[in-house]
Amino acid sequence: MDNKTNITEIRKELAGCKDTVRYYERLIAMEYILKGHTIKEASEFVNVSYNTVHRWAKICEKSGLSGLKPNFGGGRPSNLSFDQLVELDQYIMNHKGMTQLDVLNHVKNEYEVEYSLKQIGVIVKKLGYNYSKAYPRFSKTPDDAEEQLKKT
Secondary structure, three states, rough: OOOOOHHHHHHHHOOOOOOOOHHHHHHHHHHHOOOOOOOHHHHHOOOOOOOHHHHHHHHHHHHHHHHHOOOOOOOOOOOOOHHHHHHHHHHHHOOOOOOOHHHHHHHHHOOOOOOOOOHHHHHHHHHHOOOOOOOOOOOOOOOOHHHHHHOO
Protein backbone atom coordinates (compact mmCIF):
# COMPACT_ATOMS: atom_id res chain seq x y z
CA MET A 1 0.00 0.00 0.00
CA ASP A 2 1.23 3.47 -0.76
CA ASN A 3 0.78 6.75 1.05
CA LYS A 4 -2.28 7.77 -1.02
CA THR A 5 -4.36 6.09 1.64
CA ASN A 6 -3.78 7.01 5.27
CA ILE A 7 -5.07 5.75 8.60
CA THR A 8 -7.25 8.83 9.16
CA GLU A 9 -9.02 8.22 5.87
CA ILE A 10 -9.58 4.55 6.74
CA ARG A 11 -10.90 5.39 10.22
CA LYS A 12 -13.29 7.93 8.69
CA GLU A 13 -14.61 5.21 6.36
CA LEU A 14 -14.87 2.73 9.25
CA ALA A 15 -16.87 5.21 11.33
CA GLY A 16 -19.37 5.78 8.56
CA CYS A 17 -19.33 2.22 7.26
CA LYS A 18 -22.87 1.21 6.46
CA ASP A 19 -21.83 -1.16 3.70
CA THR A 20 -21.25 -4.85 3.95
CA VAL A 21 -19.18 -6.70 6.50
CA ARG A 22 -16.78 -7.62 3.69
CA TYR A 23 -15.90 -3.96 3.12
CA TYR A 24 -15.44 -3.42 6.85
CA GLU A 25 -13.14 -6.44 7.01
CA ARG A 26 -11.06 -5.08 4.13
CA LEU A 27 -10.75 -1.69 5.81
CA ILE A 28 -9.58 -3.34 9.04
CA ALA A 29 -6.92 -5.28 7.12
CA MET A 30 -5.66 -2.12 5.37
CA GLU A 31 -5.52 -0.21 8.66
CA TYR A 32 -3.55 -3.07 10.21
CA ILE A 33 -1.04 -2.94 7.36
CA LEU A 34 -0.70 0.86 7.63
CA LYS A 35 0.09 0.47 11.32
CA GLY A 36 3.26 -1.34 10.28
CA HIS A 37 2.15 -4.97 10.27
CA THR A 38 2.91 -7.30 7.41
CA ILE A 39 0.34 -8.61 4.98
CA LYS A 40 0.76 -12.04 6.55
CA GLU A 41 -0.02 -10.65 10.01
CA ALA A 42 -3.02 -8.73 8.63
CA SER A 43 -4.32 -11.87 6.94
CA GLU A 44 -4.07 -13.79 10.21
CA PHE A 45 -5.72 -10.92 12.09
CA VAL A 46 -8.82 -10.85 9.85
CA ASN A 47 -8.70 -14.63 9.27
CA VAL A 48 -8.42 -14.40 5.49
CA SER A 49 -5.80 -15.93 3.21
CA TYR A 50 -2.53 -14.12 2.52
CA ASN A 51 -3.28 -13.94 -1.22
CA THR A 52 -6.63 -12.27 -0.61
CA VAL A 53 -5.21 -9.56 1.66
CA HIS A 54 -2.33 -9.03 -0.77
CA ARG A 55 -4.87 -8.55 -3.59
CA TRP A 56 -6.81 -6.07 -1.42
CA ALA A 57 -3.63 -4.10 -0.77
CA LYS A 58 -2.85 -3.95 -4.51
CA ILE A 59 -6.39 -2.82 -5.29
CA CYS A 60 -6.17 -0.18 -2.55
CA GLU A 61 -2.88 1.10 -4.02
CA LYS A 62 -4.40 1.35 -7.48
CA SER A 63 -7.95 2.55 -6.76
CA GLY A 64 -7.95 3.79 -3.18
CA LEU A 65 -10.61 2.81 -0.66
CA SER A 66 -13.39 2.81 -3.25
CA GLY A 67 -11.68 -0.17 -4.90
CA LEU A 68 -12.17 -2.20 -1.72
CA LYS A 69 -15.97 -1.96 -1.84
CA PRO A 70 -17.43 -5.27 -2.99
CA ASN A 71 -19.26 -5.04 -6.28
CA PHE A 72 -21.05 -8.38 -5.96
CA GLY A 73 -24.61 -8.25 -4.71
CA GLY A 74 -24.36 -11.52 -2.80
CA GLY A 75 -26.48 -13.67 -5.07
CA ARG A 76 -30.10 -14.58 -5.08
CA PRO A 77 -31.95 -14.21 -1.77
CA SER A 78 -32.90 -17.42 0.00
CA ASN A 79 -36.43 -18.75 -0.22
CA LEU A 80 -36.23 -19.56 3.48
CA SER A 81 -36.03 -16.71 5.98
CA PHE A 82 -33.45 -16.60 8.75
CA ASP A 83 -36.09 -17.69 11.29
CA GLN A 84 -37.11 -20.62 9.09
CA LEU A 85 -33.46 -21.69 8.81
CA VAL A 86 -33.17 -21.59 12.60
CA GLU A 87 -36.34 -23.71 12.89
CA LEU A 88 -34.97 -26.14 10.31
CA ASP A 89 -31.71 -26.38 12.24
CA GLN A 90 -33.62 -27.23 15.43
CA TYR A 91 -35.74 -29.77 13.58
CA ILE A 92 -32.68 -31.54 12.17
CA MET A 93 -31.03 -31.49 15.60
CA ASN A 94 -34.11 -33.06 17.22
CA HIS A 95 -34.53 -35.73 14.54
CA LYS A 96 -31.24 -37.58 14.40
CA GLY A 97 -30.43 -39.69 11.36
CA MET A 98 -32.29 -37.58 8.81
CA THR A 99 -31.22 -37.90 5.20
CA GLN A 100 -31.12 -35.02 2.75
CA LEU A 101 -34.27 -36.42 1.18
CA ASP A 102 -35.99 -36.25 4.59
CA VAL A 103 -34.90 -32.62 4.92
CA LEU A 104 -36.11 -31.90 1.38
CA ASN A 105 -39.54 -33.35 2.16
CA HIS A 106 -39.74 -31.50 5.47
CA VAL A 107 -38.92 -28.15 3.82
CA LYS A 108 -41.46 -28.84 1.07
CA ASN A 109 -44.24 -29.79 3.53
CA GLU A 110 -43.49 -27.32 6.34
CA TYR A 111 -42.45 -24.18 4.43
CA GLU A 112 -43.98 -24.91 1.01
CA VAL A 113 -40.65 -24.22 -0.68
CA GLU A 114 -39.32 -26.45 -3.44
CA TYR A 115 -35.57 -27.03 -3.56
CA SER A 116 -33.49 -29.50 -5.50
CA LEU A 117 -31.71 -32.21 -3.54
CA LYS A 118 -28.41 -30.54 -4.42
CA GLN A 119 -29.57 -27.19 -2.96
CA ILE A 120 -30.78 -28.93 0.20
CA GLY A 121 -27.24 -30.29 0.50
CA VAL A 122 -25.88 -26.73 0.29
CA ILE A 123 -28.34 -25.52 2.95
CA VAL A 124 -27.60 -28.45 5.25
CA LYS A 125 -23.86 -27.84 4.91
CA LYS A 126 -24.39 -24.13 5.64
CA LEU A 127 -26.20 -25.15 8.84
CA GLY A 128 -23.12 -27.09 9.86
CA TYR A 129 -24.22 -30.64 9.12
CA ASN A 130 -22.34 -33.11 7.00
CA TYR A 131 -24.18 -35.86 5.19
CA SER A 132 -22.04 -38.55 3.68
CA LYS A 133 -23.27 -40.84 0.97
CA ALA A 134 -25.46 -43.61 2.29
CA TYR A 135 -24.42 -47.09 1.32
CA PRO A 136 -26.94 -49.93 1.13
CA ARG A 137 -26.57 -52.63 3.69
CA PHE A 138 -27.30 -56.24 2.91
CA SER A 139 -30.37 -57.31 4.91
CA LYS A 140 -28.81 -60.59 6.11
CA THR A 141 -25.63 -58.98 7.41
CA PRO A 142 -25.05 -59.94 11.05
CA ASP A 143 -24.99 -57.09 13.58
CA ASP A 144 -21.39 -57.88 14.53
CA ALA A 145 -20.08 -58.14 10.94
CA GLU A 146 -17.35 -55.56 11.52
CA GLU A 147 -16.11 -57.44 14.59
CA GLN A 148 -16.04 -60.69 12.65
CA LEU A 149 -13.97 -59.05 9.91
CA LYS A 150 -11.47 -57.74 12.45
CA LYS A 151 -10.88 -61.25 13.79
CA THR A 152 -9.81 -62.59 10.38
